[in-house]
Amino acid sequence: MLIPFLNLARQHAEVEAEVTHVLTRVMSRGVYILGPEVEAFEDEWARFCDARSAAAVGNGTDALVLALVASGAVRKGHADEVITSPLTAAYTALAIMNAGGVPVFADIDAETYTLDPQAVEAVITPRTRAIVPVHLYGQMVDMPAICDVATRHNLIVIEDAAQAHGALLGEKRAGTWGQAAAYSFYPTKNLGAYGDGGAVVSNDVRLIERIKTLRQGGHARALPDKIEGRNSRLDEIQAALLRVKLKHLEKWDRQRRNLADIYHQALSNSRIKIPVARSLKAHVYHLYVVQHPARDRLRSHLAEREIETMIHYPHLLHQQPLFWRSEQRAMPVAEHVVKRIFSLPLYPQFGRDECCAVVDAILDFDE
Numbered sequence: 001m002l003i004p005f006l007n008l009a010r011q012h013a014e015v016e017a018e019v020t021h022v023l024t025r026v027m028s029r030g031v032y033i034l035g036p037e038v039e040a041f042e043d044e045w046a047r048f049c050d051a052r053s054a055a056a057v058g059n060g061t062d063a064l065v066l067a068l069v070a071s072g073a074v075r076k077g078h079a080d081e082v083i084t085s086p087l088t089a090a091y092t093a094l095a096i097m098n099a100g101g102v103p104v105f106a107d108i109d110a111e112t113y114t115l116d117p118q119a120v121e122a123v124i125t126p127r128t129r130a131i132v133p134v135h136l137y138g139q140m141v142d143m144p145a146i147c148d149v150a151t152r153h154n155l156i157v158i159e160d161a162a163q164a165h166g167a168l169l170g171e172k173r174a175g176t177w178g179q180a181a182a183y184s185f186y187p188t189k190n191l192g193a194y195g196d197g198g199a200v201v202s203n204d205v206r207l208i209e210r211i212k213t214l215r216q217g218g219h220a221r222a223l224p225d226k227i228e229g230r231n232s233r234l235d236e237i238q239a240a241l242l243r244v245k246l247k248h249l250e251k252w253d254r255q256r257r258n259l260a261d262i263y264h265q266a267l268s269n270s271r272i273k274i275p276v277a278r279s280l281k282a283h284v285y286h287l288y289v290v291q292h293p294a295r296d297r298l299r300s301h302l303a304e305r306e307i308e309t310m311i312h313y314p315h316l317l318h319q320q321p322l323f324w325r326s327e328q329r330a331m332p333v334a335e336h337v338v339k340r341i342f343s344l345p346l347y348p349q350f351g352r353d354e355c356c357a358v359v360d361a362i363l364d365f366d367e
């Protein structure tokens with residue numbers, strides 16, 4: 001059985017009737033960018049995140065850039081340092097750079113693969129202004145510990161929640177721990193558009209208002225302070241389609257957890273190291289990432305059986321020429337896991353039979 005890593009057409013089939021209806025509504029209204037659908041989506045997304053306000057932008061990278069500059073975390077020309085994880089999409093560090101900051105990397109926790117608060121504290125310098133914890137693979141970072149470090153060192157926290165739509169730590173959603181959080185609605189995300197999209201959420205209403213000016217920096221009558229704006233707007237079609245999908249998000253996150261449970265139970269006694277969730281709702285399984293010492297051979301074995309897997313991520317950012325700094329410390333945990341991790345297929349419309357076929361193929365692997 002051919003098992004692709006992800007089949008988004010299945011998700012579309014589930015919402016097709018509503019999508020078609022909504023497209024006609026938006027196109028016949030004649031407003032195509034930053035209109036009533038965007039406003040309604042911003043309200044609904046803020047409410048879903050239990051945040052006071054949200055600003056929709058063009059993509060998740062821009063959401064991070066705008067949150068970093070609008071919060072004052074990164075100031076133009078100051079080479080402000082921002083600490084983040086070496087194991088994340090390069091966009092996290094690119095956004096810090098695009099904002100004018102210097103990405104500084106700290107090692108990760110061996111169980112959850114998320115930023116280790118103690119390692120963060122060890123790389124703080126007088127130039128450090130902010131921390132960008134990444135809720136990686138859908139798993140929340142240890143936010144109480146990160147916020148404690150931030151408070152003691154007077155740092156701003158901007159969460160990268162691009163992979164964690166719906167994740168909850170204690171009673172708090174991803175996005176409400178720091179000053180602001182950035183979300184991506186790239187099509188493969190737990191809440192994905194039919195193109196690019198992103199948003200910043202925050203309890204600081206003035207920060208969100210500032211981002212709403214900055215996202216159309218060439219258009220506003222008065223630009224705030226001396227902060228550079230950019231052109232990063234969400235269009236009405238994407239906002240309307242995100243509103244349709246948002247109604248399904250909690251169910252889809254639940255389906256991801258149920259499938260993860262099948263993998264957990266079937267693989268917990270194998271040589272595969274399965275993901276460790278901080279708590280039941282702290283993980284929304286954007287990706288189901290496992291470890292195996294013979295990762296590359298196991299992936300080839302699965303590929304021979306037409307099972308697609310991926311590696312998130314094959315390279316650590318602190319080792320990339322663009323981000324490399326001579327004062328950079330070694331990252332023993334990240335450097336150990338990056339050679340072993342890979343992602344199994346898992347998405348809400350993934351069949352239980354497909355999940356079981358993946359498990360059978362893994363258990364059949366003859367080391």
Ligand SMILES: Cc1ncc(COP(=O)(O)O)c(C=O)c1O
Binds near residue numbers: 060088160
């Ligand atoms: C952790 C993380 N941060 C940032 C981004 C950037 O989002 P976008 O692709 O919407 O710019 C992504 C997604 O690609 C991501 O996975």
